[in-house]
Amino acid sequence: xxxxxxxxxxxxxxxxxxxxxxxxxxxxxxxxxxxxxxxxxxxxxxxxxxxxxxxxxxxxxxxxxxxxxxxxxxxxxxxxxxxxxxxxxxxxxxxxxxxxxxxxxxxxxxxxxxxxxxxxxxxxxxxxxxxxxxxxxxxxxxxxxxxxxxxxxxxxxxxxxxxxxxxxxxxxxxxxxxxxxxxxxxxxxxxxxxxxxxxxxxxxxxxxxxxxxxxxxxxxxxxxxxxxxxxxxxxxxxxxxxxxxxxxxxxxxxxxxxxxxxxxxxxxxxxxxxxxxxxxxxxxxxxxxxxxxxxxxxxxxxxxxxxxxxxxxxxxxxxxxxxxxxxxxxxxxxxxxxxxxxxxxxxxxxxxxxxxxxxxxxxxx
Numbered sequence: 001x002x003x004x005x006x007x008x009x010x011x012x013x014x015x016x017x018x019x020x021x022x023x024x025x026x027x028x029x030x031x032x033x034x035x036x037x038x039x040x041x042x043x044x045x046x047x048x049x050x051x052x053x054x055x056x057x058x059x060x061x062x063x064x065x066x067x068x069x070x071x072x073x074x075x076x077x078x079x080x081x082x083x084x085x086x087x088x089x090x091x092x093x094x095x096x097x098x099x100x101x102x103x104x105x106x107x108x109x110x111x112x113x114x115x116x117x118x119x120x121x122x123x124x125x126x127x128x129x130x131x132x133x134x135x136x137x138x139x140x141x142x143x144x145x146x147x148x149x150x151x152x153x154x155x156x157x158x159x160x161x162x163x164x165x166x167x168x169x170x171x172x173x174x175x176x177x178x179x180x181x182x183x184x185x186x187x188x189x190x191x192x193x194x195x196x197x198x199x200x201x202x203x204x205x206x207x208x209x210x211x212x213x214x215x216x217x218x219x220x221x222x223x224x225x226x227x228x229x230x231x232x233x234x235x236x237x238x239x240x241x242x243x244x245x246x247x248x249x250x251x252x253x254x255x256x257x258x259x260x261x262x263x264x265x266x267x268x269x270x271x272x273x274x275x276x277x278x279x280x281x282x283x284x285x286x287x288x289x290x291x292x293x294x295x296x297x298x299x300x301x302x303x304x305x306x307x308x309x310x311x312x313x314x315x316x317x318x319x320x321x322x323x324x325x326x327x328x329x330x331x332x333x334x335x336x337x338x339x340x341x342x343x344x345x346x347x348x349x350x351x352x353x354x355x356x357x358x359x360x361x362x363x364x365x
Contacts, residue, residue: 050160050216051259052109052151054086054275058363061117061266067357071191072124073136073346074356076182077266079117083147083273086111093148096165100150105161108152115145115166117266120178121302126194134349137312138200139302140178141241143170149273159215162261164270166210168241172301173203202309206301208239212246212269214261228253231262231291235269240307243298250324254287258330262289263337265324265358276333276364285330294321303347314347328360335362 063077084090086109089097093112123135131137150163170176179197186193212235219228232249246269250262259282260274276282297318305313321344328337339358345351 050108050151050153051277051280052086053278054111054259055278056085056365057083057273057275058365059083059272060361061358063266063356063358065354065356067340068355070355071126072122073350073354074119074267074343075122076120076185077117077358079115079266081113081115081145081147081271083113083149083271083275084111085275086151088112089148093146096148097150100148100165102150102152105152105154105163107150110148110150113147113149113271115147115271116143117145118142118176118178118181119266119302120182122182122194123196126196127192129195129198131199131312132196134314136303136314136347136350137305138178138194138197139172140176140181140200141170141172141206141302142176142178143168145169145271147271149270154215159217160261162212162214162216162270162273164210164212164214164235166270167207168210168239169205169207171203171205172201172241172306174200175203199312201301201311202306204301204306204308206240206307208237208241210237210269211235214249214270216261225256226254227257229257233261233269237269241301244300245296246293248291248293248322250289250291252287252289254285254328256282256285256330257287258282258285258335262291263326263328263339263360265339265341268293272360272362274335274362274364282330284332286328287330288327289324291324292321293324295319300346314349316347317345317350320344320346326358333364335364336360 059081061079065075089110089112097110119141121136121139123132125132146167148165152161153159154161182194212233214231214233217230219230229252234247236245252262258274259277264270264272297316297320300316303314303316305311323342324339326337326339328335337360341356343354345353
């Protein structure tokens with residue numbers, strides 16, 4: 001069994017050091033190649049047998065750049081999601097599950113779910129009344145989600161697999177209520193009010209279909225309480241809101257690792273899964289993780305502007321990526337965690353990388 005894992009340096013001259021953010025694209029290339037190699041080769045033993053009788057979960061994510069004392073670009077996100085118990089796929093999802101192919105893995109169980117969320121984007125200068133040339137436009141995205149998660153194992157090495165399909169449908173512009181939400185928060189916190197929301201993207205419905213396949217590979221003996229796992233993933237987005245390809249993964253290390261495929265942020269391709277198993281109950285646990293995701297972006301309404309109408313826009317960067325650090329605590333009926341995200345510049349005139357924090361709560365029924 002090959003267990004050699006190469007960690008990128010995290011010190012002064014490494015990825016997160018003084019000069020590190022300037023080298024994030026190179027680190028993303030390295031991590032994405034490593035993830036691709038893990039997906040294609042599967043050069044590891046299978047994980048401890050996953051459970052297929054997990055109870056429902058309710059997932060909450062709150063994201064904001066106030067964690068790093070900024071207020072710009074992707075500045076706020078809020079999402080609630082509910083996943084049914086394993087094997088429960090109502091409202092036509094059972095037919096969708098039967099129709100979808102299972103290339104490269106044996107399907108063991110499926111579950112469906114629903115979500116609702118709001119994302120908010122602003123320029124760096126919130127005091128400007130007129131459009132800020134060269135900076136990203138004001139934009140809001142209010143959406144509802146239909147979720148289908150399918151779990152199984154690879155046919156050769158029995159590696160746990162999670163395949164996720166998510167359809168977001170929503171609206172940009174004034175109906176997204178982003179202007180009201182940001183103004184309300186600024187009034188409560190005593191911050192200066194944003195002055196340029198009249199320049200936001202036009203009212204427009206939209207959708208994006210997300211797909212992700214993730215693998216979970218044990219790097220230590222599965223029977224040990226202390227463990228390490230590599231979770232690579234790949235997928236993409238197609239729709240009027242975004243077209244992109246993504247490749248990434250996380251390395252997590254901790255005590256009594258949960259039966260899931262890692263924590264996700266709001267903009268991820270999938271929703272954080274997991275849940276309490278009736279046949280294999282697990283006690284408390286905790287872990288820390290580091291990860292990365294690279295993106296090849298063909299279209300993003302939040303940068304390119306409206307599809308059907310003339311609107312503010314900026315020249316986007318086609319290749320972007322995230323570096324993530326975080327921790328998670330697993331209790332009997334509750335999981336709590338925090339993810340810190342470093343995001344490379346998303347458009348041509350952006351001079352600094354962005355950061356934001358993501359707080360995560362999962363209720364395990």
